Amino acid sequence: MVAKMLNRPALVLNRSWQPVNVATVARALVMLWNEAARVVDPHDYQLYDWADWSRLAPRDGEPFVQAVSRRLRVPEVVVLAGYDRLPEAAVAFSRRNIFKRDRYACQYCGVQPAVDELSIDHVLPRSHGGMSTWENCVLACLACNKRKADRTPAQAGMKLRKQPIRPQWKPLYAVRHGRIESWSKFVSEAYWSVELK
């Protein structure tokens, strides 16, 4: 029971309140104890340090960890106290992540058709030496793909809506244990407002 609670995921935010990682509750509690992080109450965004947090009794029905002398509430979101740390792992160059980066929209005309009506277009075609990279692959609808054919956007008289780049986010949606409801405030915001620099 305790082990199960300690292995629950906790969302980690950097000082700018951007999600940067998912840690176990055990790790989150250690960071809290070390003053490396504070707990965020996802309801009112109030912050708690260890002293405050350990004094709170879990409410009825809330998850808790049974410590030696008391029950600890289980944090769901923590915010780092120290330097902003960017996720170390680069976002995997995958079909799924290209769809996510391009928000399921054709990067030429902007339509958002069904997933199977989107294809991955090489901006500089492979036949012209174009590589399969974040910077050279975008989503295109079938019509745009057909129209562009084996040409560069300039040759085809088509314009990309924005320059494709490697995304900076970490794929939080791939968390093994699934997501926690209270994260949605933090995660969806970051997802939609992610900076594509």
Ligand SMILES: [Zn+2]
């Ligand atoms: Zn299109």
